[in-house]
Amino acid sequence: MQLLVHSVSVDLNNDASLVIDIPDALCERDKVKFTVHTKTTLSSFQKPEYSVQRQHEDFIWLHDTIVETEEYAGLIIPPAPPKPDFEGPREKMHKLGEGESSMTKEEYAKMKQELEKTVQVHEVFLQRLSSHPMFRKDRNFQIFLEYDQDLTVRRKNAKEMFGGFFKNMVKSADEVLISGVKEVDEFFEQEKNFLLDYSSKIKDATAKAEKMTRSHKNVADDYNHISGALNNTAADNNTAFKKHLEKCAEVFEKLRKVEDRMASDQELKLTELLRYYTRDIQAAKDLLYRRARALADYENSNKALDKARLKGKDVAQAEENQKQCLQKFDKLSESGKKELTSFKARRVVAFRKNLIEMTELEIKHAKNSVSLLQGSIEILKSN
């Protein structure tokens, strides 16, 4: 069985020379296939428009190759999109493929919501790359957008080359190393303190938002059960009571739909926003880590140079090494400053947009609720 979802684009495209979106996603068995659509005026591309099928693993491959690229060490690497999470629905999809069982309306709706979420986050990943002056020129990014065949073979080769070593290192040591660094630069000192604190706060806010959203969904489910129970009670009752109960069942069913929609909009606009920025803050912290490592390397190269001068051996080599370490550190600092500044701007814009959209949707849904409730009250009063 195939499930098509047309995405509600969260448009980060601010430049018409390279425009990317994910208009469709197909859910087949337990795999999600994204349709990546590109429109470009750049000469580096062979055609002005592309439409390719990509799986989640292709996105991860792209992210990993970018992380492993030395040239990008001074940039905030857009966080990898999380794996599409279908749990129960996945089981059902599998069974559907084998001709067993069938999905209920609710399961279908839940799947659709999950698809919406995952499309949004995969799309944003690509748009972050396309809107960045350096990433958009990345060779692998271009292959990702252009190559009309399956990327599976390429992915396997890449795994053998890099092994994900660097990624693992970053995760385990960053906090300690960053806080341990003696910072001379005021800007980086402030950023470090801010990122360390903000990181824990936003993680917490994300978790609390998730709990809140789940409670909303539970309330919607309860409305559903109440509606069903009212219909069952109406089934064998006398006319006056029966009609009444059926009307009540109808109201609760409508309430369920609104509550459900409210919950998923809140999730998309608020919870997903917080989730995303938790990952993005981590990416910013990774940048600080890389810079701290470069500083450590520079300090070590200084020590090595002094030692070499003392011994009178390999001095030229040590001098060269020290020069390169300093260059690397300066490059990371310069690039890092730019990246972190634009990161703040990007974060503010995203929060503003999502908070406004969330608020407008809350108002819209609440107004819908009011009108449907008042309509039902009128009908019930008139009987």
Next chain:
Amino acid sequence: MPHFRQNRLCLREYFNMFNEEENRDTFDIQISVSDPEKVGDGMNAYMVYKVLTKTSLSIFSRDEVCVKRRFSDFLGLHSKLASKYMHMGYIVPPAPEKSIVGMTKVKVGKEDLSSVEFVEKRRSALERYLLRTVKHPALLKDPDVLQFLESSELPRAVSTQALSGAGILRMVNKAADAVNKMTIKMNESDAWFEEKQQQFENLDVQLRKLHASVESLVCHRKELSVNTASFAKSAAMLGNSEDHTALSRALSQLAEVEEKIDQLHQDQACADFYLISELLGDYVRLITAVKGVFDQRMKTWAKCQDAQVMLQRKREAEAKLQHANKPDKLQQAKDEIREWEGKVQQGERDFEQISKNIRREVGRFEKDRVKDFRVVIIKYLESLVHTQQQMIKYWEAFLPEAKAIA
């Protein structure tokens, strides 16, 4: 405590429903149960409630009476009414449930939220119980009811174990068991009774399911409130940490909105509970009482049958004695025949009477049920409207703050 205040508001709404315009001409009595007060200390402590009756009915000696009653007094009243009227086929409204756990907390002196909620829940249930009782035209005139409402002193109800709601239930179930053990099944000449009994069986099952769903809603709504408050705190912390001034302010304001919304959820959970959940709970117990009167009818019929069997036996015995030349025994046999003929007649009269009463009671019950549900549903939907309108207000106030992020 705001939560507490809102409860009272909900209850006044509910209470008013019994005094709606439409009831005014047939019914002019208002009862309120209020001001729970703890009397005594430790495990001997108990709660006393103020029962205020306002009425223009002439059967009452005054038009406004205020008395103090404790929980066992209510149980005592119910027990008397049940023993007087249930066997006649009257649907006697069941008394609220006893709760050892709930009461122990109160006795031990815990002034926490759950004790306060427990007392409020009980107070509300006692009020509804009295309102339902006086709505019944026969019960309203009952001397025990009048004494309960008016008398400043009330003899202590004895052995309330047996008088608890559960005790009455056991009594009802015993009747049901007796019916089930009957070897001669009642030949239901009246399809109405068979039909109605089946309907009430079904309704019992369905209402219990509905009640369970609503209890789940109350629970989840309370969780939503807790989680919203928790998120509000977290958002406030995030706002403090945020170094962009305008965004920081917006996040703090988001936290404030969510705090207000938490309060809305709490109030809504309260409405969910007191308007719908407790009403359904009351009806589940009422249905048990209705099933009880149907069983009483079966019992009455069984008694009638037994009397007929007895009469037959006496007649047979008398016939035998006709040829035995024992004049004393013969006379005794004839007397016994007359006695049992009387019992059979009484039995048939009782059966007819209870059948008539039940038809009338069920008719009244069904009319009241429709009215109750209709009124409560409207009130509940109005509570939802109120909540949503408040949400609109809060979010509309926040929108410019979000737009102000520059």
